[in-house]
Amino acid sequence: MNRGGAETLIMNLYRNMDRSKIQFDFLTCKEGVFDSEIMEMGGQIHRIPYITEVGHVAYLKQLNQFFEENAGYTIVHSHMDKMSGLVLRAAEKANISVRIAHSHNTQSEGGLASKVYKWYVGTNIKSSATHLFACSKAAAQWLFKEQSNETFILKNGIECNKFKFSSNVRNQIREELKLDKNSLIIGHVGRFNHQKNHLFLLEVFSQLTKTIPDAKLLLAGGGILQSNIEEKIKELHLEEKVKILGVREDIHLLLQAFDAFVFPSFHEGLPVTLIEAQGAGLPCIISDVITKEVDMGVGLVQYLPLNDKNEWVKTMLKVTSSSSSRKVSEERLSQKGYNVRKTAEFIQKSYMEMGGTVS
Incomplete structure (x- = not known):
């Protein structure tokens, strides 16, 4: 949780939530600059090694183990673009009922092999996600293709x-x-x-x-x-x-x-x-x-x-x-929809309608 577009949006939403009703926990790979603030606001930070450190099979094992041990979450909101396919598939296996894929980009990074791999794991999103979010119409079209018209555009609001x-x-x-x-x-x-x-x-x-x-x-x-x-x-x-x-x-x-x-x-x-x-x-x-x-x-x-x-x-x-x-x-x-207080009010209402603790 370092400063980046997705991370900043998440923190802006988190700061403006009624945390007596909604609490965020985080599944990340490394320490970040927002960690102390997250813990001060009552959030838990869980970590597993990233896929580039342990490989595909070991990463899936870590994901599956995490969700088996933390099956109490009702909502998993994944901000990892195509890599959300792996996260949401693991959450589905653990019977977590609400699984949100959130697109923050319009292109994958890395070389050809990396892009092919991300395309492959991204194919899981269609079957594993229950809800689709994106920061823009272009981001929705890139990640969700024919499902882009089913995507909710959550604008990257600021304080x-x-x-x-x-x-x-x-x-x-x-x-x-x-x-x-x-x-x-x-x-x-x-x-x-x-x-x-x-x-x-x-x-x-x-x-x-x-x-x-x-x-x-x-x-x-x-x-x-x-x-x-x-x-x-x-x-x-x-x-x-x-x-x-x-x-x-x-x-x-x-x-x-x-x-x-x-x-x-x-x-x-x-x-x-x-x-x-x-x-x-x-x-x-x-x-x-x-x-x-x-x-x-x-x-x-x-x-x-x-x-x-x-x-x-x-x-x-x-x-x-x-x-x-x-x-x-x-x-x-x-x-123009960029006041995060208004965005947070909306997303809090949406989460509560979905029900449960938010990760």
């Missing part, structure tokens, strides 16, 4: 009031990060993996610095490609201009320091970080493969193809030079 722009917070965060308060700051929040396309972002930023030499790029996140990203920074001689901030728990504050949010992903379901960025009033420059559902219609989102770096630079210069009040109302977020 709107946390993201309201404050110039005082902006200056404070910039001071803490040792940034000039007048420098142009480009920001990105996301895991350091292939999907997020950091190398493209670094190349675009390198071109930007030829026009604005004192511009800075802040990268919040961590992951398996961090060393590749660090090598690219050195190759482009950007050591003094790019800051890697690691996995942060204060993204709502960090966004205040940015002047623009750049997000050139190869694929996405519906990234919660883009909702957060718009909630902070930030101009967002994003790849045109990302669903149009992410645009809240307040004039902050620009879609661009990934085949023209010059166009990305021009757009960054354009949006950061235009004046913006950085104000996006909570009412607007609610109208």
Whole structure:
């Protein structure tokens, strides 16, 4: 349970539940930054080794054993995209009555063998899931195919009031990060993996610095490609201009320091970080493969193809030079379905109608 799109949504829902009526427990593989908060809110964290550590057969054995020993759950809500097929099949074997598959993406990661394997285990979803959820229509179509019209779209809502722009917070965060308060700051929040396309972002930023030499790029996140990203920074001689901030728990504050949010992903379901960025009033420059559902219609989102770096630079210069009040109302977020308090009320009601303890 580290900070990521699905994890952030789950925590946003958890924080806004009436936990005297609904309690979340978690089945994960490794320790995460949200673990202490989960336990403080009364949740239990169970762990089994992930499939890449023990292999297919041993992973299935661990899953089956877990659900046999914890058969008291009435609802299992799996956020593992195609891998949910294995989780929900094990839950079905243990006679757990409500089994939710939740799609958060529009493409599998990994090489050909990995994608074939995920396709194979994903075929279990159709027979094992009792309910289908997705963060967007595109994510529903990818994972559930002909069943996509049966899918409930649960939008990746945020705690709107946390993201309201404050110039005082902006200056404070910039001071803490040792940034000039007048420098142009480009920001990105996301895991350091292939999907997020950091190398493209670094190349675009390198071109930007030829026009604005004192511009800075802040990268919040961590992951398996961090060393590749660090090598690219050195190759482009950007050591003094790019800051890697690691996995942060204060993204709502960090966004205040940015002047623009750049997000050139190869694929996405519906990234919660883009909702957060718009909630902070930030101009967002994003790849045109990302669903149009992410645009809240307040004039902050620009879609661009990934085949023209010059166009990305021009757009960054354009949006950061235009004046913006950085104000996006909570009412607007609610109208578009991105107020997590409203989302939590709905999902709590749905869970209670399904009945039982939620895992």
